[in-house]
Amino acid sequence: MQEKTLQRDILPHRDKLYRLALSITLHTAEAEDVVQDTMMQAWNHRNEWDEIANMGGWLSQICRRLALDRRQRMDRMSSLPDPTQQADRHTAFTGSDITFEQRERLTTICDMMESLPPPQNDVIRLRDIEGMTYKDIANELSLTEEQVKVYLFRARQRIKTAYSKIENYGL
Amino acid sequence: MDYKYIEQLIERYLQCxxxxxxxxxxxxxxxxxxxxxxxxxxxxxxxAQHELSQAxxxxxxxxxIMELTSTRVVTPRRITLYQRMRPxxxxAAIVAFAIVIGTVMNNPGNVSSESQSDMAHAEFVLESTTSAHPETYSAELVESAADSTSFIKVQTQEDMPMP
Structure with missing residues (x-):
């Protein structure tokens, strides 16, 4: 019964949670650990599943909290002298087929999204990375569609300013 | 590809x-x-948006995950002493109730069939002693009966579960 719910209603969120964890930790292996921990925490609260109306939002909250904890731990570790203990955020996205340029711009966009105040960071992530409609975003974040549009507008204005700066420095 | 179109799209993207x-x-x-x-x-x-969305x-x-959850079906949960003792x-309430009932049944007022021979013997002894000292013994008997019921009352209240 609960195994079925896990497979039907919880595991399908895995890749979305992974991208959220990735944009916070900037590290593929750490992000995977975070999603696994998120799933295990969700499983440990399985007696409350019936009361959760918005599973995606609930899982994202758990995942964000765990990812932020993980990032803090990584920052502490990277200040240690022993390099074998390091899981440095800026050796991030350690996939095999990724160029230096790709890594740079992924780091830039993740840092930019996460530097936005909540819920702007969630709104722009759900729109620009997950490609969700205003209606679905409103449901997931318990906002109205109008609020979603306002937050998205503010977020994109910030991005516009940030990328104009990149343009000016770049030229 | 018409770049004018892309430029327009970027402008409209920024305006949501x-x-x-x-x-x-x-x-x-x-x-x-x-x-x-x-x-x-x-x-x-x-x-970057495109690449991140592909991750x-x-x-x-x-x-x-399914393996991890199946091995952890029995998750350790903290049980307080109160929860553990709850059954x-x-x-305890049933035992206390039985004691109350038992005492009431054994009261000299309503004699049960099992203790009838005992009671008959006791009555015989009582009668022979009270007839010798009527005032002393009848007073003592009432007093002890009152004591035993009030003791039972205190006992049952102590055994009641916490609210």
Missing amino acids: ETTIHEERILREFFAQDDVPTHLKQWQSLFA HLDADFNKR LFRA
């Missing part, structure tokens, strides 16, 4: 006037390598 479909066109346009120089600065934004977990992730409260 683009549809999901138009935003996808932007990402796919910037995912290619040959982007004109005057649009290069936007490539880092839309190409995903391995196929065997689900299997791993005993009911038993």
Whole structure:
């Protein structure tokens, strides 16, 4: 019964949670650990599943909290002298087929999204990375569609300013 | 590709006037390598969005989670002393109730069949002693009866479960 719910209603969120964890930790292996921990925490609260109306939002909250904890731990570790203990955020996205340029711009966009105040960071992530409609975003974040549009507008204005700066420095 | 169209889309994207479909066109346009120089600065934004949206977990992730959850079906849960003792409260209440009933049945007022011979013997002794000292013994008997019932009352209240 609960195994079925896990497979039907919880595991399908895995890749979305992974991208959220990735944009916070900037590290593929750490992000995977975070999603696994998120799933295990969700499983440990399985007696409350019936009361959760918005599973995606609930899982994202758990995942964000765990990812932020993980990032803090990584920052502490990277200040240690022993390099074998390091899981440095800026050796991030350690996939095999990724160029230096790709890594740079992924780091830039993740840092930019996460530097936005909540819920702007969630709104722009759900729109620009997950490609969700205003209606679905409103449901997931318990906002109205109008609020979603306002937050998205503010977020994109910030991005516009940030990328104009990149343009000016770049030229 | 008409760059005027892309420029317009970027402008409308920043004003939040683009549809999901138009935003996808932007990402796919910037995912290619040959982007004109005057649009290069936007490539880092839309190409990064595209790359991040492609990130995903391995196929065997689900299997791993299912294995982990099946081995942890019995999760350790903290049980307070009160929760642990809870079934005993009911038993204690029943025992206390039985004692009350038993005492009432054994009261000299209502003689039960089992203790009838005992009672008959006791009555005989009582009668022989009370007839010798009528005032002393009748008073003592009433007093002890009152004591035993009040003792039982205190006992049952102590055994009641906490609210």
